[in-house]
Amino acid sequence: MRRTLSEIREVLVPDLSGRHGPLPPLLLVLTVVTGLVDAFSYLALGRVFVANMTGNIVFLGFALAGASGFSVVASVLALAAFAAGAVAGGRLAHRAPWHRGRLLLSVTVVQTVLLLAAWVVSRVADPPLDGGVRWALIVLLAVALGAQNAVVRSLAVPDLTTTVLTMTVTGIAADGRLGGGGGARPGVRVLTVVAMFLGALAGAALIVHGNTDVPLLCAACVVAAVALALVPLRRARGSWTG
Template sequence: MTVPRWDGALLRGPVHGPLPVLLLVMTAATGLVDAVSVLGLGRVFVANMTGNVVFLGFAVAGAPGFALAASLAALAGFLVGALAGGVLVGRRGHRRGHLLRDTALVEGVLMVLAVGLLVGVTGTPGSALASAVAALLAVALGLQNAVVRRLAVPDLTTTVLTMTLTGIAADVRAAGRPVVTRRVLAVLTMFLGALVGALLVGRTTLAWALVPAPVLLVVVVAVLQVAVRRPAPWQAPPA
């Protein structure tokens, strides 16, 4: 009986090093941020642009409860973040650990700024403030999406789960246990992040509900700051 290898597939290993675990942490942060944006900023996604475009269509159609300005701000912010991510990839893409560290650091700063804008706000913020916060968060997640795309760790996009869920079902017989487990963990971490975000939105202010997201990113930065001190194969870009 062959025992599945877990190194490089899920935990630390020569192929991806600590990246899979750290991307799962970022996936949880994404779920939390989207929970705050959807429940607190007027039904707008800042990470899932598929959902945001659909919400934008609802808003244009005049459906009640959907914020046109916030959705447009999030879409524009996401594109700006993705553009910045492309620039960062061009400059730091040759070292994956450094690339993700710098990305998480910038994201954390943007999210702290968003928290600062929400300090003192109770209930749903006004249209201008909601749009500003949505734009800031979307820039952070657009940056993350562009960089994670470059890292190319299979099944860990950190923002979109459609193909991950498809793979769980479609490849259940062909994929090995580590692959299925990694996909399931991606779904679970997103779910848990959204769950925690929803609970916090219902029990505290939006500022406090958002705080765990930059805290998780600080953890990612701290781990990578230590990990990149020694050259390792996982630092090289995927072939």
Template sequence: MSAVLREARATLLPDMAGAQGPLPPLMLVLTVLTGLVDAFSFLVLGRVFVANMTGNVVFTGFALAGSQGFPLLASLLAFGSFVVGALAGGAVAHRAREHRGRLLRRALLVETAVVGVAVLLMLLSHAPYTGTVRLTLIALLGLALGVQNAAVRALAVPDLTTTVLTRTLTGAVADSRLVKGPGGRVGRRGLSVLALLTGAVGGALAVRGGHPALPLLLALAVLAGTCTAAFLLARGDAPWTRPRTGG
């Protein structure tokens, strides 16, 4: 238990002079954001994920098989816009690959701008969001999360992907000391799971409480704060800003 707590503390309060610097807690914040946005998309926009593409592929399969309640167009739109966002995020990452701080800052600027447009559209419309408004919100949010995922992949912070938790959970168990592994890093990986769960629970409670716009408003606030932190932290050339070369 003490090792788990040490891992969790090192993730939440990292060595700013270390190889990852402030990136681990920032990745956890973006993981909370993912939970909020997917709660909004699934519960408000209707059985579609804008961050979890594995879910959308499965939903597309259900729709193609004729299952009711799984809108094919929405899943395909989310998937396509995510791909476009990942392409844009990849372009940002490759242009700033020599400085991870600038990479994060630029990607967050793009993501914040796109989510800001989505929030504006949402506020100018009225729930329930249907028709063109719904499809536009799906496209914008898919685009934004595609940018985020491409940037997070380029930053390559171990065990903190902000979206994909299947591999995280597998690693925590398969690498554990119980099976003579090197250690499952449960403290670090567990925080990633908890962060996504926190965002999803918070978003779902807001929607159930009759505030369908609140998850996306919270997501924009989280992005604005993370973006501000990235601007302040990325000014210098600390060790964490250098390209990651391994492990």
């Protein structure tokens, strides 16, 4: 327990001179954003994810099999837009000179713009969000999350992927004492699961109570806050920057 609490503290209050500097808490915040945005996409846009692509591949199989409530077009569009965002994020991550702070700043600025655009679309559109409005929102959000995932993958902060939690949950169980392991980084892994859960809970609660567009506005504001936190760090020097 002491080790777990120590790891949680290291993520929330990181050593700025350490290997990953200020990145862990910022990536944890982006994990909350993932939960918010996927809550919106699934509940408001109809059984489609814009961040967790595993779900869309499964949904695509359901749709092709003729299961009701699933859309081939929505699943394929989300996958294609996410891939396009990942390509853009990959190109951003591989350009020189490379600085982890500037890289994350760049992608969060782009994300803020895309999320705000999605919020405006959802705000002015008449409910339900279907037809062209639905397709536009899927594209905007999936591109934003695809770019985020590509950049976060390049940053390579252990157990802070901001999206994929299947292996995180597997690691908590398999690497724990019951699984015969030493419980490697349980604190970090638990934090990521909790962060996405809280984002999904908040997003779903807002939508269920009639505030359909608010999760997107919250997500945009949170990502913008991450970008602002990175502005003074864009010229920082240290082991965490490269």
